[in-house]
Amino acid sequence: MKKKLILLFSFLFFFVMAGQGQAFKTANAKEISLFPQQNAFRNTLNLSGVWKFKKDSLNVGESEKWFNGLRNSRPIAVPGSWNDQFEEFSDYVGKAWYETDTFIPESWKGQRIFIRVGAATYAAKIWINGKPLGLHEGGQMPFAFEINSLIKWHAVNRIAIQVENILKPNRVPTGGDVETKFFHNTPATNYDFFPFSGLNRAVWLYTVPAKTAISDVIVQTGFQGTVGIISVHVKTAGAAETGIVSISGGRDNIRIPFHITAGAGQAILKIPDVRLWSPVDPFLYNVTVSITEDKKIVDQYLVQTGVRTITATNKQVLLNGKPIFLKGFGKHEDFSISGRGTSLPVMIKDFSLLKWIGANSFRTSHYPYDEEYMNMADREGFLIIDEIPAVGLYFHGDTTALKQRQAQCKQDIEELINRDKNHPSVIMWSVANEPFGSATFQVQSASTPDAASGADRGMVCLGELMQLAKKKDPTRLVTFAGVMGGPQKWHTLGDVVCLNRYWGWYVGGGNIPGASTSISNELDAIYKATQKPIMLTEFGADANIPGHTDQPKMYTEEYQRDLIKAYLEVADTKDFVFGMHVWCFADFKTSAASMRPGGMNYKGVFTRDRKPKLSALYLKSRWSNEAKRDSTVRR
Ligand code: GCB
Numbered sequence: 229m230k231k232k233l234i235l236l237f238s239f240l241f242f243f244v245m246a247g248q249g250q251a252f253k254t255a256n257a258k259e260i261s262l263f264p265q266q267n268a269f270r271n272t273l274n275l276s277g278v279w280k281f282k283k284d285s286l287n288v289g290e291s292e293k294w295f296n297g298l299r300n301s302r303p304i305a306v307p308g309s310w311n312d313q314f315e316e317f318s319d320y321v322g323k324a325w326y327e328t329d330t331f332i333p334e335s336w337k338g339q340r341i342f343i344r345v346g347a348a349t350y351a352a353k354i355w356i357n358g359k360p361l362g363l364h365e366g367g368q369m370p371f372a373f374e375i376n377s378l379i380k381w382h383a384v385n386r387i388a389i390q391v392e393n394i395l396k397p398n399r400v401p402t403g404g405d406v407e408t409k410f411f412h413n414t415p416a417t418n419y420d421f422f423p424f425s426g427l428n429r430a431v432w433l434y435t436v437p438a439k440t441a442i443s444d445v446i447v448q449t450g451f452q453g454t455v456g457i458i459s460v461h462v463k464t465a466g467a468a469e470t471g472i473v474s475i476s477g478g479r480d481n482i483r484i485p486f487h488i489t490a491g492a493g494q495a496i497l498k499i500p501d502v503r504l505w506s507p508v509d510p511f512l513y514n515v516t517v518s519i520t521e522d523k524k525i526v527d528q529y530l531v532q533t534g535v536r537t538i539t540a541t542n543k544q545v546l547l548n549g550k551p552i553f554l555k556g557f558g559k560h561e562d563f564s565i566s567g568r569g570t571s572l573p574v575m576i577k578d579f580s581l582l583k584w585i586g587a588n589s590f591r592t593s594h595y596p597y598d599e600e601y602m603n604m605a606d607r608e609g610f611l612i613i614d615e616i617p618a619v620g621l622y623f624h625g626d627t628t629a630l631k632q633r634q635a636q637c638k639q640d641i642e643e644l645i646n647r648d649k650n651h652p653s654v655i656m657w658s659v660a661n662e663p664f665g666s667a668t669f670q671v672q673s674a675s676t677p678d679a680a681s682g683a684d685r686g687m688v689c690l691g692e693l694m695q696l697a698k699k700k701d702p703t704r705l706v707t708f709a710g711v712m713g714g715p716q717k718w719h720t721l722g723d724v725v726c727l728n729r730y731w732g733w734y735v736g737g738g739n740i741p742g743a744s745t746s747i748s749n750e751l752d753a754i755y756k757a758t759q760k761p762i763m764l765t766e767f768g769a770d771a772n773i774p775g776h777t778d779q780p781k782m783y784t785e786e787y788q789r790d791l792i793k794a795y796l797e798v799a800d801t802k803d804f805v806f807g808m809h810v811w812c813f814a815d816f817k818t819s820a821a822s823m824r825p826g827g828m829n830y831k832g833v834f835t836r837d838r839k840p841k842l843s844a845l846y847l848k849s850r851w852s853n854e855a856k857r858d859s860t861v862r863r
Contacts, residue, residue: 251360252353255371257642261444262529263599264344264434269527271336273433275328275387279306284323284390295355295388298327306431307346309424309567319415326389326427332379339435341379344372346429346570346598348391350399355388366400366636367393368595368617369643370429393425398629400636401594402620410664411620413819418620419594420829421560422817424568428561429598440466441527443491445517447650448703449535451548456502456535460515462486462493468519468526471495477514477532478503488519504548505534505652507588510609512652534606534652540705540723542759545806547611547655554611554807555851556587557833558766561597562816564836570598577838578813579604585833585844586851591709591765591809594619594661596644605653613656613707613726613765614648616640618693621663623685634689638696645700656704658765659693662711662728663718683715694721709765719758724806727754728766732791738782744794748801755804763807767795771841772815772830785842788833792843796850810847814838 264272281304282294289295304310310317310324332341345352349367353360356378364371379385395403395416402418410418417423436442444463451457460473473495474483486495503511512532518525536548544551563574575598582590589610592601595617605612618637623630641659648654665683690708697706707722712729719725729750732743747767755762771788780786792810799805815832818824828836833844840848 253362253373255362255364255373257639257646258443259342259372260344260370260643261646262442263647264342264432265529267528267530269437269525270529271333271339271435273330273333275330275431275433276306277328278303279427280304280327281310282325283317283320284325285320287323289323289325289390293358294325295360295390296358297386298325298388301325301327304426305566305569306427307429307566308426308569309349309428310426311422311424311567312565320425321393321395321415321423323390323392324426326391327386328431329384329386330433331384332381332433334381336435337381338438340374340438340441341376341433341435342372343375343387344370344432344434345389345427346370346431348389348427349393349423349425349568351392353390355386357386358388366617366640366643367425367428369640370599370647371643375433387431389427389431391426393423395423396629397626398632398636400633400640401617402622402633406620406622411819411821413821413824415819417819418622420818420824421562421594422567422819422827424562424817426569428568429570437466437527439526440464440468440519440521442517442519442529444646445515445529445531445650447515447531447533449533449652450537451502451504451535454501456499456504458497458499458513458515458533458535460495460497460517462488462495462517462519464488464491464493464519466521468521471517471519473497474516474518475499475513476516477512499535502535505536505609506547507552507609507611510534510607510652512606531650532606533650536652538655538704540761542761543804543806544761545655545705545724552588552611552806554589554763554809555854556582556589556591556610556807556809557813558591558593558809558811559597559813560593560816561595562814562836564817567817570600572600575600575604579608579610581834581838581840582610582813583608585848586855587847589613589807589809590813591615591658593709593765593812596648599647602648602651602653606651610653611655612651612653613658614644614654615658615661615709616644618660619662621660621686621689622682623663623665623689624682630685630689634692637689637693641693641696641700645697649701654704656724657697657701657706658708658726659697659706660690660708662709663690663714664711665715683717686715686718687721690718691721716754716757719754719760723760725754725758725760725762726765727762728811729764729795730767732794733769733782740780740787740791740794743791744798747795748798751798751802751805755802761804761806762802763805763809764795764799765809766811767808768792768811768831768833770830771843772825772828776842783830788831788841789843789846792833793846793850810843
């Protein structure tokens with residue numbers, strides 16, 4: 229009898245546990261294809277504000293059912309990283325809970341209602357009214373779930389989100405107990421920026437029509453002579469058989485009907501005397517897709533986009549068929565107190581400084597940025613290298629962790645291209661920053677395979693990621709940013725070569741003429757081997773010694789300026805160099821480490837509070853003088 233009872237309880241326990249596991253849906257990358265939009269057919273509600281918050285360092289929140297209401301919580305701002313909002317949270321690694329509540333407007337009845345979280349670093353689980361909804365892994369990408377079956381009408385709805393930020397080798401970006409570690413820091417990241425955590429971006433509720441709706445719009449552009457060509461692929465759910473694409477904003481309004489078969493349709497529109505999108509004239513057309521049932525419009529979605537092409541020859545990158553030189557920076561989403569949380573004033577200030585200094589581009593190092601950045605770049609005319617959070621990749625050691633990480637990188641690519649595919653500003657997908665073969669930092673040990681196998685495995689992994697990006701989006705270039713000393717053969721995989729180089733800083737520190745010679749020789753050698761256009765996606769020096777000096781030694785503003793100048797002068801002599809991005813735009817917070825005084829990286833040409841250093845003044849004068857001579861760059 230006793231035995232039977234034990235068996236029965238074990239079964240029950242198993243089913244309850246299995247039931248709990250199954251009750252959470254895994255996020256579907258397709259659900260983030262269209263940003264929430266308010267129009268006559270769709271609704272939005274931004275839940276940004278002050279939420280309830282509680283640390284779960286003992287990991288008891290789920291068993292104690294915190295999803296039914298947080299007791300003894302404290303207020304927290306959403307969006308915003310948790311780290312700098314409270315004194316004792318700076319380095320917290322573990323779980324924490326967020327809660328808010330909301331009514332659902334009566335007028336939303338009869339529509340499909342979704343929740344969309346802009347970013348939860350690294351992973352999240354959502355409960356609505358105490359019931360499990362869904363989970364997502366990947367700290368810099370949005371995710372969305374339908375919530376109709378869990379909501380209450382005429383009552384308050386409780387939304388609980390558990391966020392977990394544990395640093396692990398199988399995660400993207402990598403951290404924690406990484407075998408043969410390169411970084412020795414706290415918190416233990418395997419990358420050089422602070423692991424700001426929490427709900428870093430806005431949370432939205434939104435609706436789409438229930439019966440028949442647009443589920444995706446993919447806009448691809450080109451031109452022949454003076455005629456612009458916009459191809460619009462539409463995906464639908466439900467019974468719509470026809471639709472209309474209209475284009476406005478330019479000289480003429482153009483409307484083209486299209487048919488929908490098996491949930492898909494396509495319209496190709498021609499725009500006479502097209503106004504091409506570029507940094508000099510970031511002109512956006514309004515592309516409105518409407519779908520109809522019984523001759524009535526039942527759903528609509530607006531995409532604002534520019535008409536432009538981006539291609540590469542064996543020496544140059546061409547925007548609209550003309551060579552373009554990328555001037556700008558690697559950046560971070562980083563500011564004091566808000567951390568990596570979206571701060572619109574900081575974003576506006578950054579774009580204003582990018583214009584002030586004469587830049588025309590930036591890389592979203594080392595993770596995708598808030599979607600408002602992409603909208604701003606479209607409007608303001610900046611070219612973006614859009615990067616997934618694959619920083620700190622290595623290819624030696626535990627193959628299970630490597631496989632899990634590779635799957636996460638693929639998910640990140642799927643999600644990123646779904647999210648950002650319609651932005652004219654995005655010209656290139658970067659599938660990794662500074663992956664390293666085991667030889668790179670002499671990190672071989674008895675438990676790790678030899679250098680060659682690290683480089684070979686990397687070739688396969690990076691190759692898969694680039695192929696996936698190319699297959700999903702053949703209209704843009706693909707690349708990755710390569711580390712000093714990294715395997716050269718990896719650079720044969722992309723459309724262009726991107727290099728991060730620190731001659732004169734980490735190697736040959738203090739010796740600027742030596743740095744010039746080294747970078748010049750290396751560029752020639754890599755071009756000879758790859759026959760692809762090359763850009764430097766990072767070069768620079770820390771500058772944090774107050775005051776000025778007639779002795780441009782390392783860490784002074786003078787040294788930073790002179791090193792940047794030396795690199796730019798070398799690039800001037802190479803016709804296969806298509807861009808120079810200084811590392812970094814502004815000083816930013818890192819984990820605590822011996823080379824990071826006060827947990828800061830000081831390679832910004834602006835301070836963390838956006839004051840220009842000498843190098844910013846130098847770049848401004850150089851880039852504005854160039855703009856006077858070259859009509860393809862921003863004036
Ligand atoms: C790099 C990394 C970047 C670091 C930078 C540095 O190569 O890509 O994340 O912050 O070097 O300053 O060391």
